[in-house]
Amino acid sequence: MTSPDWPLFEVFIRSRSGLEHKHVGSLHAVDARMALEHARDVYTRRLEGVSIWVARSSDIAASDPLDADAFFEPARDKVYRHPTFYAIPEEVKNL
Helix, strand or coil: CCHHHCCEEEEEEECCCCCCCEEEEEEECCCHHHHHHHHHHHHCCCCCCCEEEEEEHHHCCCCCHHHHHHHHHHHHCCHHHCHHHCCCCCCCCCC
């Protein structure tokens, strides 16, 4: 099996504890373990991360950008769910 035949994995890195994971790129690997090791070597060379997630690209489902208006319409009338209605204490560094 050569690398073009290996499945594609999406890589997510959390830069510090308490922050969210962010998509940083993609890579090919034989399995999830190899994907984690390659992601560590490629995306955290300067000690940028505290956590790595990898997921097969084929396992990720995504909404269609062309359907965004209809897909997200039900949430638009629920403005009370937005954090703008709450006072955030100064001690809270990341939300």
